[in-house]
Amino acid sequence: MPEGVEIEYYRRAADRAIGREIASIDASDTWFTKEGTTQESLDDALVGEIVIGTRRIGKLLILELGNGARLGLRFGMTGRILVDGKGPIEYLEYSSKRNETAWDRFTMFFADGGDLRIRDPRRLGGVILEPDEGALGPDAFTVAPKHFRTRVAVGPVAIKARLLDQSRVAGIGNLIADETLWRSGIDPARQAGDLSDNEVKKLHRHLKRVLADFVRDGGSHSGKLQASRVRGGCCPRCGQVLDRREVGGRTTFSCPHHQA
DNA sequence: CTCGACTCCTGTTAGC
DNA sequence: TGCTAACAGGAGTCGA
Numbered sequence: 001m002p003e004g005v006e007i008e009y010y011r012r013a014a015d016r017a018i019g020r021e022i023a024s025i026d027a028s029d030t031w032f033t034k035e036g037t038t039q040e041s042l043d044d045a046l047v048g049e050i051v052i053g054t055r056r057i058g059k060l061l062i063l064e065l066g067n068g069a070r071l072g073l074r075f076g077m078t079g080r081i082l083v084d085g086k087g088p089i090e091y092l093e094y095s096s097k098r099n100e101t102a103w104d105r106f107t108m109f110f111a112d113g114g115d116l117r118i119r120d121p122r123r124l125g126g127v128i129l130e131p132d133e134g135a136l137g138p139d140a141f142t143v144a145p146k147h148f149r150t151r152v153a154v155g156p157v158a159i160k161a162r163l164l165d166q167s168r169v170a171g172i173g174n175l176i177a178d179e180t181l182w183r184s185g186i187d188p189a190r191q192a193g194d195l196s197d198n199e200v201k202k203l204h205r206h207l208k209r210v211l212a213d214f215v216r217d218g219g220s221h222s223g224k225l226q227a228s229r230v231r232g233g234c235c236p237r238c239g240q241v242l243d244r245r246e247v248g249g250r251t252t253f254s255c256p257h258h259q260a
Numbered sequence: 261c262t263c264g265a266c267t268c269c270t271g272t273t274a275g276c
Numbered sequence: 277t278g279c280t281a282a283c284a285g286g287a288g289t290c291g292a
Contacts, residue, residue: 002286031269034288059286076269077285094284096271122270124286157263165263166287174285249264250285267289274282 002075002092004140004171005214007059009088010073010081014061014116017051017083021111022065027127032105032118034074034126041129045069046108057136058170072131073106076124084114093175093221096121140171141211145204153192153200160188161248172207174250179223180210182235187259188247229253 002010025046027039046065053064061073061081073081078095080087082104099119106127107117118125138147151168152159162168163177172180181188183206186199195203214220224236233242235255242253 074286076287078269078271094272098271120269122268122284124269126287155262161263164286249266251283262292264292265290268287270284272283274280276278276280 002059002077002079002089003173003176003220004056004058005176005211005220006089006092007056007061007075007171008141008215009219010075011054011056011061013081013083013086013088014054014063014073017063017108017110017116018053019050020114021050022046022048022108023111024109026104026107026109029105029123031123032120032126034128035131037127037129042071042127045129046071057133057139058166059173060131060133060136060170062131062133070130072128073118074126074128075118076120076122076126078122079105079118079120079125082115082117082119087119089219093219093226136166136170137168138170140169140176140207143169143204145201148204148207149197149200153195153203155193156191158189158247159186159192159195159203160250160252162192164248164250173220174252175220175223175226175229176207176210176214177248177250178229178253179214179225180207182225182237182254182259183210185258185260188252188254189245225253 025042027033027042050066051063052066055062063071103119103121104117105120107115109115152162160177163172184203214222238257240255240257243256245252
């Protein structure tokens with residue numbers, strides 16, 4: 001469930017790596033290194049270098065190194081970041097509440113004795129040297145209304161599927177999408193291109209509010225809809241039993257009464 | 261190019 | 277009690 005909101009927390013945590021020298025890398029889980037990245041390529045590019053910055057595009061966290069190298073970190077659905085043993089999030093919705101060092105899939109050891117690691121029970125995350133940032137759309141936190149309209153509100157695809165498409169706008173996951181559509185009063189299955197100008201504006205406005213609320217309240221599980229995202233759950237606004245469907249390949253909850 | 265269907269990963273939980 | 281099957285969702289691949 002880490003969505004753009006959680007990755008922003010992770011990025012802030014990763015800021016604690018800035019200024020520190022990388023002594024060694026453990027990328028021995030070869031499933032976790034993606035797109036040709038290997039233990040050897042990481043050793044060559046990173047060991048002895050200093051972390052000089054962090055960035056985030058959608059759900060992709062990027063560490064910038066003194067030699068110009070970039071390291072991309074992905075967290076899948078259950079991945080957490082730990083810096084010097086501490087993480088910004090204790091446990092994730094839909095993930096284990098246990099903490100097992102066996103779930104550490106990637107570790108960056110610093111010369112000062114600390115480390116940065118990804119703890120991911122389900123191994124859906126990954127590590128990519130020089131990730132392709134061009135494949136991602138503009139970040140959901142900063143996307144302008146104009147870009148939101150031209151990239152998202154087009155075509156016959158369900159609006160929810162569009163919101164989840166990282167190449168359109170990056171950072172929206174299942175919970176942010178459901179909460180935003182619920183607040184906007186828009187049915188997730190509506191064709192993206194059929195939304196009125198007013199609905200598109202409303203959607204964009206609510207997206208920004210949802211992101212701000214989720215950052216303030218602790219994560220993507222902190223929405224008003226979240227407690228009702230269970231079979232038989234009722235709409236917090238009108239009390240109707242929520243629809244549970246699959247839209248855009250994801251479990252989707254929506255109110256049959258006020259989302260049209 | 262677009263888009264739905266399928267696949268991957270594995271801990272948790274519902275149900276028999 | 278112990279087992280199995282369904283479920284969770286991010287993201288890549290494939291074929292129409």
